[in-house]
Amino acid sequence: DIQMTQSPSSLSAFVGDRVTITCRASQSISSYLNWYQQKPGKAPKLLISAASSLQSGVPSRFSGSASGTDFTLTITSLQPEDFATYYCQQGYSTPFTFGPGTKVDI
């Protein structure tokens, strides 16, 4: 099975900050990497698929990139509604494993 790791596990930031979250796959997953945002008590929301494809309705301050087995989610100018937990997921092969998550708080 493909293992996904994320760093950091948590971070504190200010409104307006630039935030970067990294996800690493244990083997090549091509660009089959998704990013989700989850707020407390709510279902996750798909932000980015295929490493860098922004989903419809997601603000452009969110972006994704890839380099080999390393993937990055960047939030430019963090907004109050962005404080949440972010998960990566590989869509390359079953089981479609998630990363452990990165909690972004104030």
Added chain:
Amino acid sequence: EVQLVESGGGLIQPGGSLRLSCAASGFTVSSNYMSWVRQAPGKGLEWVSIIYSSGNTYYADSVKGQFIISRDNSKNMLYLQMNSLRAEDTAVYYCASSPSKRRVDYWGQGTLVTVSS
């Protein structure tokens, strides 16, 4: 509008069985990739199972041989039959769907399963 509504969760004793249901609307279950994802209290997301539009099914190692995913095309419903439940199966179970097997576009609100004596 796509909607997924789970039901069937609750308190169950260790060793018991439970069937979760997911009512889908706004799209056709049989033409999409339908998944179950769970989240233990205070923990991260865990991918559980998927059923392809072809009918092929896949499971996480942690539930293989214990859970069965299925669908009823006539009712546009997704199911998860959970057997031999253990305390570590306690979680919110999300029904999820996508036109692609490689991501999850839509999520239900989740249903809580608590395995405890």
